[in-house]
Every structure is written in C-alpha cells, then in structure tokens.
Amino acid sequence: MGFxxxxxxxxxxWRTTRDHLFLGxxxxxxLLGVGQALLGLSIxxxxxxxxxxxxxxxxxxxIIVSIWRKNGETGRG
Known part of the structure; x- marks a missing residue:
C-alpha cells in the first residue's frame, strides 16, 4: 500500500510539472507495489x-534510467 x-x-x-523523472x-x-502484492498474495x-x-x-x-536521462538534460541545457 505504501508503494x-x-x-x-x-x-x-508529474501531472503538474510534466517532468519525466517523476513519471519514471x-x-x-x-511496479514495486505490484511485485510486493503478488509476493504476499501468491501461493x-x-x-x-x-x-x-x-x-x-x-x-x-x-529509476536508474530516469535519473540518467534527467542528468543528461541538465548537462545539455
């Protein structure tokens, strides 16, 4: 539930800023929440x-790709 x-x-x-980092x-x-739910509910x-x-x-x-892309954007700008 926390995830x-x-x-x-x-x-x-993301909806307010349209920054892809937040979307990532x-x-x-x-996905972490889905994984934990399936792990907990599976038999x-x-x-x-x-x-x-x-x-x-x-x-x-x-997460790694999102951070990498964000750092690449700031380096170019």
Whole structure:
C-alpha cells in the first residue's frame, strides 16, 4: 500500500510539472507495489518465487534510467 501511495504522489508531481523523472519514479513505485502484492498474495512455494523479483529489477532499472536521462538534460541545457 505504501508503494501505491508513493506512486500516486509522484504521479501528481508529474501531472503538474510534466517532468519525466517523476513519471519514471511513479512507474517504478507502482511496479514495486505490484511485485510486493503478488509476493504476499501468491501461493507459489518459496523456491519458485524468483520470477516475482523481476518486478524489482525492472523498477530499479526504470529509476536508474530516469535519473540518467534527467542528468543528461541538465548537462545539455
């Protein structure tokens, strides 16, 4: 639930600023929330849950790419 609140928080900032950094963070927190919800609600044995951690991997890649793009924009301007 906390990840969903963070996603909505960053989505609100994206709507006012149209800064892609906030959109990336909102998407990443949404994916983290989905991953945690699936992890908590799944009845899959622990040995077979490793595919659920791909949500975390994708979320962290989105955060890294968003920060990288934002730093590239400020360097050019």
């Amino acid at each position: 969903a609140i963070c996603a909505l928080f960053f989505l609100r900032f 963070f909102a998407l990443a927190f949404f 899959v044995p622990e040995e077979e849950r490793s595919f659920l951690y791909l949500f975390r991997l994708v979320a962290f890649v989105i």
